[in-house]
Amino acid sequence: MLPLFLLLLLLFQLTHLGHSLNQEGLFLHQLTLTFDDPDGVFSNWNQKDPTPCKWTGVNCDSSPTQSVNSLDLSSANIAGPFPLILCRLKFLTFLSLYNNSINSTLPENISDCQPLEHLNLAQNLLTGPPPDALSGLPNLKHLDLSGNNFSGDIPPSFASFRRLEAISLVANLLDGEIPAFLSNISTLKQLNLSYNPFKQGPVPPELGNLTNLEILWMSGCNLVGRIPDSLAQLKRLTDLDLALNSLDGPVPSSLTELSSVVQIELYNNSLTGELPVNGWSKMTSLRLIDVSMNYLSGSIPDELCSLPLESLNLYENQLEGDLPVSLAKSPNLYELRLFGNRLTGELPADLGKNSPLLWVDVSSNKFHGQIPSGLCDNGTLEELLMIYNSFSGEIPASLGECTSLTRVRFGYNNFSGQVPAGLWGLPHVYLLELIDNSFSGGIAKTIAGASNLSALVISNNQFSGQIPEEIGWLESLAEFTGSNNRFTGSLPASIVNLGQLWKLDLHENGFSGKIPNGIHSWKKLNELNLADNDLSGNIPEEIGTLSVLNYLDLSGNQFSGKIPLGLQNLRLNELNLSSNHLSGDIPPFYAKEIYKSSFSGNPGLCGDMAGLCDRKTGYKSMGYVWLLRSIFMLAGIVFIVGVIWFYLKYRNFKKAKRVIDKSKWTLMSFHKLGFSEFEILDCLDEDNVIGTGSSGKVYKAVLSSGEVVAVKKLWGGGAKMAVESGDIEKGGNIIQNDGFEAEVETLGKIRHKNIVKLWCCCTTKDCKLLVYEYMPNGSLGDLLHGNKSGMLSWPIRYKIAVDAAEGLSYLHHDCVPPIVHRDVKSNNILLDGDFGARVADFGVAKAVDAIGKGGKSMSVIAGSCGYIAPEYAYTLRVNEKSDIYSFGVVILELVTGRLPVDPEFGEKDLVKWVCTTLDQKGIDDVLDSKLDSCFKEEICKVLNIGLLCTSPLPINRPSMRRVVKLLQEIGAESQSKNGKDGKLTPYYYEDGSDQGSVA
Structure with a gap:
């Protein structure tokens, strides 16, 4: 029996060993002990598995041993130091820990990870200099350390990489020189060094020795001097990006020898001189050219336009002369942007006939002549912008058949004749601007087909006739500006159906008749100007x-008649009822001397203002006046007493009725409450309204306990909650989402000090209420851009930026799944009594799981003008990077004090205005003049963060966790310099000045 027992015991041990985890799995399991894992990424890393090949992020080869060859834990929200235990995996060739919180410094013995070919540690919290030991990885081909806190110099050992093909050090804190020894990495195909505060210096000419280089990316690297001719040796170069530097001199003619270049980006530099005339013909593979936002002068070379170009961007330079006719022969040209130059002559007559044009912008030049009739011959044209030129003649009839058009701007030219009937009704156009021309005729009934039209701007022309009833069919129309024309007849009755309308300006026409009934549907109307009509x-x-x-x-x-008393309910910044036949008393709120000019020219109006109404003609004697007043006062007192009595009785009746109908209300609470839904209902009085938007009214509710809450009552019973009036679909349409459900779903389950607190929601069949914590200081947008902006000193603005960043960081990194807000803007950042910031309005928020990892194409854009990330507007692809762009715009608002879009900017938004002004005028013209100059250094650093967040390329934008850290570091630096507790205080340089600059 003993041998049999030993045999069974041995068999048991072998069986148990067969089901235990192999050695590589044990190494990987040790890794879990070194990381914080709030999202449970390692939850299926089970020690009972024989191999780790089915674990999250782990891949094995197909050999019998199933060795681990790849580990991808990108965006896993893990935190901790770099796990050297991974170097024990003998076959690991691919390692990505992208977008986590890998911290501390990289250990020198990282060179023990000998098999690695691909190492991606981008978007983490690594510090210190890049370690020398990285060059000791003999097989490394791809190294990405972007978006960390690496500082100091690039180590000389990097020159000894043996097989490296791509290196990216984008968006770190490297502040040494750009080393020439990088040219020794002969295998290099991609070199990305952008957005580092390198020492000011030239482009190293030695980089021309990298004969295998395909991508050279050095934007924002503090480069000066001229572009070296040696770059012409890079025969395989496809992408050259030297943006956001201070390079000067002409574009070297030697660059025309780059026969494989497909894209050149030199925008936002200080380049001067002319575009080279000779040598372009050698660049037979050149497809995309972008040398915009420089100081280039001279004419556009004909040789350049003879290339088979796909994209030509020469905007915002000082170019002169005609546009070469040869450009019209480009068979693949889809993008032509020449705005902001001094170009003259006519556009080539055949432009568009041979090219699949998508976007054409020749605004702000000196072009003349007619619009080429073939611009849309290929049926792809989406944007046609020609404002501020001297074009003349009629709009070609062919454009009236261009159904692909979405944006048309012909304003400020010398056009004449009638607008083609088809142009009025193009189904995808959201902006039609014809302002300041000499157009005649009327608005065609075909406008009924313009289902996407959001802005119709046709002022200062010679349009005539009646506005057709079909105008009221445009459910998306938000702006109708038709002033200073020759329109006649009555306003169409259907115009009251324009529920999205926020601006109606038809002054200086010949309209007659009455204002149509039903204008109460204009819930979003902000501006109404019907002056100087009949x-x-x-x-x-x-x-x-x-x-x-x-x-x-x-x-x-x-x-004629009386002024409606209801005007007192409005918060008007501008009121003008002068020169009419109004009579009676002026509403008491406006019966003040400062409003006198608003009512002049109405002989029948009476008020306590000199020059209005001779009271002797209204009453036979003063005694009679006093008698009448006494009677009215007595009647008023009796009436008021009666109303109070009735109100008290009615309130008691209403409370009693609510007790009976209690079952009809549903209360869903998300925190412990000290009030009931009935106490909330008692506060829904018009006297308590503190705001009204497209989604509903907001009430301030003071409860019996003394607590104050804000109550949002949704329009129309809350079945659909619209986004605020700045929110648009693609094409400028106002969108509506099921915001109530989104708000409850999002705010009901998250808790953070910088996210507005949703106490509860109350619903019935006909009513939906959301109860929030009350924010005494309102929204950042209202405060920053209103007459109280002086209250926002720089320390307060800095605190707001940090608070809001921490709230968004929580949404992106600490929520499972992550949440994308999709409508980050200053109006959605609320301020408590101490100016602490809370992110609010989650009516269009989406969980990342709901939109897919990496972003999913949404059916519409949710967001606000000036805040929408470029890639979101064009691709409808949304992810956390879209929020980061919007937050960057908020930072620029805090720094500049300016609105995200402003007529002063022209075609630009705030982001482009800041970049252009920095380049052309300097930092002092960007910063808000209300801010104390003693904070200039800190303000400039925060401005840099805003510019980083609004990078055109999403990959260049830091994560919100990184943004928080960058902002906190500014506060920490100020604290160490000033000995204060976390508050920014004045900092002066050693010479006593307060001068600073943006790096």
């Missing part, structure tokens, strides 16, 4: 219900 009748009482109206001009008409 409109008559009474001013509608409904006008007092337009709660967001702040500009009202009805002057110079034939209006």
Whole structure:
């Protein structure tokens, strides 16, 4: 029996060993002990598995031993030092820990990871200099250390890489010189050094020895001097990016010898001189040229335009002369952007006939002549911008058949004749701008087909006739500006159907008749200007219900009767009812001397202002006046007492009724509450309204306990909640999402000090309420861009930036799954009594799982003008990087004090305005003049972060976790310099000055 027992024991041990984890699995399991794993990425790393090949992120080869050859833990939200245990995996060739919180420094013995071919540690928190030992990895081909905190010099050992093909050190803190020894890496195909604060210096001419180089990316590297001729030796170069530097001199003619270049980007430099005339013909493979935003002068070489170009970007230079006719022969040209130059002559007559043009922008030049009729012959043209030139003649009929068009701007030219009927009704156009020309004729009934039209801007022309009823079919129309024309007849009754309208300006025309009934549907109307027409009748009482109206001009008409008392409900910045036939008393709120000019020219109006209404003609004697007043006062007192009595009785009745109907209300709480839904309902009084938007009204509710909350009551019973009036679909349409569900789903499950707290929601069949914590200081947008912006000193603005960044970082990195806000803007950042910031309005937020990793194409754009990331607007692809761009715009708002879009910027938004102004005028013209100059150094550093967040390429934008760290480091530096507790305080240089600059 004993031998049999020993045999069974041995068999048991062998069986147990067969089901235990192999050695590589044990090494990997040790890795889990070194990392924080809040998202449970390692939850399926089970020690009972025989191999780790089915674990998350682990791949094995197909050999019988199934050795681990790849580990990809990208965006896993793990934190800890670099795990050297991985170097024991003898067959590991691929390692990616991209976008985590790998911290500390890279150990020197990382060279023990000998088999590695691909190492990606981008977007982490690594510090110190890049370690020399990296060059000791004999098989390494791809090295990506972007988006960390590496500092100091690039180590000389990097010259000894044996097989390296791609190295990226983008967006670190490297501040040494760009070393010439990088030219010794003969195998290198990609060299990416952008966005580092290198010492000022030239492009190393030795880089021309990298004969295998395909991509050279050195934007934002503090480069000066001229582009070296030696770069012409890079015969395989496909992408040259030297943007955001201070290079000077002409574009060297030697670059024309780069026969394989497909894209050159030199924008936002200080290049001067002319485009080279000779040598372009040698660049037979050149497809994309971008030398925009420089100081290039002279004419556009004909040789350049003879190339088979796909994209030509020469905008914002000082180019002169004609556009070469040869450009029209390019069979693949889809992008032509020449705006902001001094170009003259006519556009080539055949432009577009041979090319699949998508985007054409020749604005702000000196072009003349007619629009080429073949611009849309290939049926692909989407954007046609020609503003601020001297074009003349009629719009070609062919453009009226170009159904691909989305954006048309012909303003500020010398066009004449009638607009083609088809152009009015193009189905995808969201902006049609014809302002300041000599167009005639009327608006065609075909406009009924313009289902996507959001802005119709046709002022200062000679349009005539009646506006067709079909205008009221445009559900997306938000702006209709048709002033200073010759329109006649009545306003179409259907115009009241424009529920998205925020601006209606038809002043200086010949309209007659009454304002149509039903204007209460203009819930989003912000500006109404019907001045200088022949409109008559009474001013509608409904006008007092337009709660967001702040500009009202009805002057110079034939209006009669009394001024509606409801006007007192509006918060008007501009009011003009002068030169009409109004009579009666002026509403008490406006019966003040400062409003006198608003009512002049109405002989029948009476008020306590000199020059308005001779009261002797209204009453036979002063005694009679006082008698009447006494009677009215007594009647008023009786009425008020009666109303109070009735209100008290009604409130008691209403409370009693609510007790009976209690079952009809559903309360869903997300925190412990000290109030009931009925107490909230008692506060929904018009006197408590503190805001009105497209989604509904917001009430301030003071509860019996003394606590204050904000209550959002959704429009229309809350079935659909619209995004605020700045939010647009592609094409400028206002969008509507099921915002109630999104808000509850998002805010109901997250907790963070910088996310607005949703106390509860109350619902019935006909009503939906959201109850939030109350923010006494309102939104950042209102405060920053209103008349109280002086309250926002730089330390307060810095605190707001850090708070908001921490809130967004929580959404992106600490929520499972991560949440993309999709509408980050200053109006959605609320401020408490101490100016602490909370991110709010999650009506369009999406979980990353719901949109797919890497971003998913959405059906519409959710966001606000000026805040939308470029790739989101063009591809509808959304991810966390879209939020980061929007937050960068908020930072620029805090630094500049300017709106994200402003007529002053022209075609630019705030991001482009900042970049252009920095380049052309310097930092002092960018910073908000209200800010104390003693904070200039800190402000400039924060500005740099804003520019980094608004990088055109998503890959260049730091993660929100990284943004928080960068902002905190600025506060820490200030603290160490000033000995204060985390507050930015004035810092002066040794010479006593307060001068600073943007790196």
